[in-house]
Amino acid sequence: MDRVVVVNLASTEPPWNGTIPDTFAAIEPALDQPADVGSPLPASSLYALAAFESGAAYINFTPSTGASPRALDEVARQRGLPHAGCDGKTGETLLKSVLAPMFAARNLDVMSWVGHNIFGNLDGRILDDPANKAAKVKSKDHLLGALLPKPPQTHVSIEYIESLGDWKTAWDHIHFRGFLGTPMTMQFTWQGCDSILAAPLVIDLVRLVDRARQNGEQGQLGWLASFFKSPLGCTEQGFFRQLAMLESWVAEQPASS
Amino acid sequence: MDRVVVVNLASTEPPWNGTIPDTFAAIEPALDQPADVGSPLPASSLYALAAFESGAAYINFTPSTGASPRALDEVARQRGLPHAGCDGKTGETLLKSVLAPMFAARNLDVMSWVGHNIFGNLDGRILDDPANKAAKVKSKDHLLGALLPKPPQTHVSIEYIESLGDWKTAWDHIHFRGFLGTPMTMQFTWQGCDSILAAPLVIDLVRLVDRARQNGEQGQLGWLASFFKSPLGCTEQGFFRQLAMLESWVAEQPASS
């Protein structure tokens, strides 16, 4: 096996409350400290570090911390490795990143955007814990403020409904104002199978990240933003602008031999 | 008044079954023929012609024929006038042009796309006539085939429901297939006020077309495609690609004095 890409597909970990230093030099000594003192990094970041130290590229498909801290990007760059994240954009958030730019482009003032998500797989059970849910909700919610000229009131809920199994159902209610302040409404329901939506993205990401590595790219791959709810190395949240970045990258690749 | 822009905002006329010659020279003689022989052009095209002959630019905000025939574009160009159309993209079709490229980009195979529209204004009453409806349904439906790699089964209905007045409600049901052929569903409802959605587009179009005329642009203005269900002079149907054309045009304009 010549090259490995490690992908974090574990369920979401709770938000990390500790401060993570900006340089690896400031973290490294604490990695060996006794267990009762505690780790300077959350579990997902320790795995990311292990990946880089093993010479593997890394993809964070979850909202966990992973390789997001600057210190971990530093390690990746030192080892000449690329990485990408965070949190695969498979359903409701994908739609937000597609629809919000339309409202903005048409000067329709979004007053509130409510999204309720119900599903019943293991991921759902873990997100039912408020600590785990907090990181996910933030990742699903923050992009609207970046995409709309005036941040709307937003609400995101995620509830574990056992009977639904892997079938995520999202209901979004978008309340917006048009010409002369007239209020109007768009609602959508998305009935998708989370694993089925995620699997091809994971496969594509692995192939793209590995190709980037062969190109000599290292650190955060911002041009993979279209795959993520909280893209690293890229502030653009609109799906089609993100997609254009991916298409540009692809266009620059030499034809496969 | 220095410059006039004529906008067709009448209700949809039935599809024109006659053949319209490609040159104005072949049409002109027939314009004066007796009434019982009939007009070589539908009413909307006669109005477009009258606009051009009066030195006015022209915008067709309806699916009627208007200035779409090549012979009318020829007249516009001879007079140095720009025109744009057809059929303002205000609601359900706007969403189709935003969402369909997302399904394509994510390789989600849309198997069927059903759109039901109900509303109760005068426009709705006129569209309740099957002859008038035919032109509208075609204009609302055709873009999916252009936006998706495999044309899905589509169905569009428009029904006059008096109690709704100017409040158009659309329900769209999108049935698509993901990884391993797994079927999934997206549904949306759009509750919009048609006149309120149309009015600012009309104002913007008048200002943009008039500016283009001052620039010396003539004939079909393809870069206005984002405003229309059936754009003239442009084959692109994806909203954000159309929008990029508009933004490029705007970026090229000199700062207003």
Next chain:
Amino acid sequence: MDRVVVVNLASTEPPWNGTIPDTFAAIEPALDQPADVGSPLPASSLYALAAFESGAAYINFTPSTGASPRALDEVARQRGLPHAGCDGKTGETLLKSVLAPMFAARNLDVMSWVGHNIFGNLDGRILDDPANKAAKVKSKDHLLGALLPKPPQTHVSIEYIESLGDWKTAWDHIHFRGFLGTPMTMQFTWQGCDSILAAPLVIDLVRLVDRARQNGEQGQLGWLASFFKSPLGCTEQGFFRQLAMLESWVAEQPASS
């Protein structure tokens, strides 16, 4: 085999345009006339007649004519046989018969009720033929006028969407007026599997009709109205009032030995 119950589960036949005499005596001679003269009864009624003549009870689970004509009820009674129909109430219409009485009870004035049905099984393909569809739409639509104090504007569509297979999806939009004329809206989507919803009703009907026959009941069994969109022998269309009739009948039955 001691007793047989024949159930019509065929796809809907087109509405029968001929007049069917009220007595069997007026029909019988025409049954043997040459084929080119044509039958005095539609196919579904010939089958019902054959059932009665074979000593079988009969259930019409479709909107076809079946045993609805008075002349066929006469035959059933002469043979001491019960029958029931028409058109199994499995999904969207069941909801109409549950919800409309609520609007009436609360004095909420239903202005319009639109129901769009899409599905892709053989039944759907046959209903896609306008002739077959006509009978079905009437059966799905007429009850609202009977359940609401003021008949609303109604619209029912049934479309064959191949990808949905046996999964019927209905979207209903109910526009109603409350206190001081304030307009409000209820929408529902029903995603049901038609065969799965119908099967247990058919089994129950067979057992109930057979039990009624053993009781000596004959002719139309009006107390089975809760099972049907267009009940025979019963003008009540409200589901819970129909259900009370069934429950009364059950309560009168002696305990099984």
Next chain:
Amino acid sequence: MDRVVVVNLASTEPPWNGTIPDTFAAIEPALDQPADVGSPLPASSLYALAAFESGAAYINFTPSTGASPRALDEVARQRGLPHAGCDGKTGETLLKSVLAPMFAARNLDVMSWVGHNIFGNLDGRILDDPANKAAKVKSKDHLLGALLPKPPQTHVSIEYIESLGDWKTAWDHIHFRGFLGTPMTMQFTWQGCDSILAAPLVIDLVRLVDRARQNGEQGQLGWLASFFKSPLGCTEQGFFRQLAMLESWVAEQPASS
């Protein structure tokens, strides 16, 4: 003014954690105790008590405690006064009490029932406080267990979304199992104006309670159950069975002179 009916239309108070004795004799002495010791009754019950002591009938249109405790019913009866409650059933819960009996009657096994409510009036702002919300959610949720043979997993949320004002929007997702365990789904959205839905119920309740008082009825009026989410004096939660109780009462009234 001969007779008064007091109606509690205040926003929901937090659940009362204290134990309320079953007899008024055990409560009365504590009513005059110093403020720092605290009241033996929540505010809503003090108002109900004041109503009874002033000779007024009482209606609790909220989920607050009001006249629900046995000790307050005792006071009402001693004074010969009727009362009714709790919590007006205007929208989403009305639909639950209409639809759940249908699922039960058709032997469709409801696995989960999720209801999300968003609105932006003062009531919504107060319910946004978790303490106040707790009482309301319980009142909206508990009836499903009473109406379905097997209590489903349920979830009710109420969120304050300012832009909606008095327009309550509820989205309910009902996941049920039919024949052979086949899972199916019903979803509804209810877009109602809360005050407009409540007002006529309040007027009817006042007139009905006053009429009952003239009849000499006292204590809890169980036959008014159809108006309430948590009816006093009645364990029936199905809307149409509740309605039949009201209709029976009306039928027994002598014609007005």
